Amino acid sequence: MQSTTMDPAEESPSMLWGLDPVFSAFARLYVSDILEMTESTQVPGIYFYNSHPIYKVDVMGTVVYKRERDDFFVYGVDDSTGVINCLCWKSDLLKKEEDPSKSAGKHSNGAQGGFNLEAELIKLRQIQQNHCHLELGELLRVRGSVKTSRQQREIMASTYYKVNDPVMAAQIAWMMEVPQLYRQCYDKVLQPTTESDSPVSSLKKATDILQDFFQQNSVTKFRPYDVQDLLLPLISRQPQTDSDEGAVAGPSGVQQLRQLLKEALKVLEEQGIVYHKVKSQDEVYRVTPQDKDLFMAVKDIIREDSKREKYAEKGCHVLHILSAVRQRYSLNVSKAALELVLKSLECNSDIVSTSDNHYTAF
Structure with a gap:
């Protein structure tokens, strides 16, 4: 993976990123391009493909690697241009594994007379498990933010599911659509305003x-x-x-x-x-x-509070961290400043995000 950062002279100012429609969309890029994107020098976690600022992507490919933990799956996804790891968090329903035969037996008697709500919920949970629990060779679609952890580029999934594609219709549609997006959008350079006196x-x-x-x-x-x-x-x-x-x-x-x-x-x-x-x-x-005292304060708050029973499972929510920082360090720390510190601490492996808004210490 190329780990170089963007040349500051070539990087567009962050205040103009919102003018690029790619910035607010899930970019459907090839895995090889995601692995080769250069990282922003202004904001960690933002990457550039052909001058387009990108932080979230949409990928579909075959599962060629799988690792499971209590709270998440890690799938290696191959789209034929490269392989990237996708960290997919389990929902609360997925963590409550139950033997389908026992569940069916338990609720079959109550369902004889008509509609059984609890039995239907169990069926829905089983369908969700089937869509989120993939095996090698199955087709996976992932949407999420791009991260660099321990020199490895990966996708932190916000949405993921198994694609049932027996006649390869979804893959063919994907292969026809993505090259058009490259030609019409990704490979075109956004022309910034050049009026020097504006x-x-x-x-x-x-x-x-x-x-x-x-x-x-x-x-x-x-x-x-x-x-x-x-x-x-x-x-x-x-x-x-x-x-x-x-x-x-x-x-x-x-x-x-x-x-x-x-x-x-x-x-x-x-x-x-x-x-x-x-x-x-x-x-x-x-x-x-450059504020080392602020970094230390945030790090200490996460380390101390994540040990409490209330935050032991998911970690500390960003709003809780913000409230604690304002109480213990400075009332004037903004959410934007805190998010900048959190991203930097995560890049340095001092903390880890357990979801989009929760953080815990190693």
Whole structure:
């Protein structure tokens, strides 16, 4: 698997990812392309195929490998271009295994007179088990987010089921549809706005400049006036005077600079990249990816609370972690900042997600 990250110069700013329709869809990519996608330098867990930001995919293939645990299955899925591991969590119904013969005998007497609700529920559970419990050689369809765990690319399934395809109709339809999606969408490069003097372009460049500065200099905290001069090149090109009267036209350069910095910091706050630990007149910002104290606080909360009986099975919900962080560390930590910390801790194998919103410690 290729484990390189995207070149920051080639990567589109994260605030523009939503403009790409592929970003919000389950991308039907070949497994070989999923394994070769490059990871974002801005947000861990986001990958790029031909400049398209992708974090969730839709795959169909043959099961060539299987491993079962108490809470999940791991299926190796082969779509003829490559093999990828798919981690498929068991539902609560799947964990309650029951002998079908015993269940039928237990409820047959009650069902003689008519419709038996409990017996029908058992039948539905058996159907679900049959669709989720696959053997080697069977056809599996998986939808979920792409993860990189211990240098291995895998799919964390949100939906999965066995495809009954005796005459290969589903596979043929899939093989005809996916190449069209590549031609019409995935292989076409999204053309971003190129108006260099537009407000959106200036704001995008401002956030990029600040993020690069934070990353390259390992900045842990700062005040707005510490980074204000970094944005001067974005202001100097804009007209400041009226050619006929020589008077200042519109807001002054200093006012424009402060406004641009304010908007850029607001975007970075919304993305969780910066936050205020304490609201004060100094306006000190903390840089989330560099805040070791915040990382340690989140890690300790998950480690301690996941031992409690209430969270022992599924782990701690993200909202519980957020509430605990605000009580024990800072009231101003946003959900976006917490999610950034959780993704980073998971990439470092300090914690593991047991579902989309639950986390536990090793």
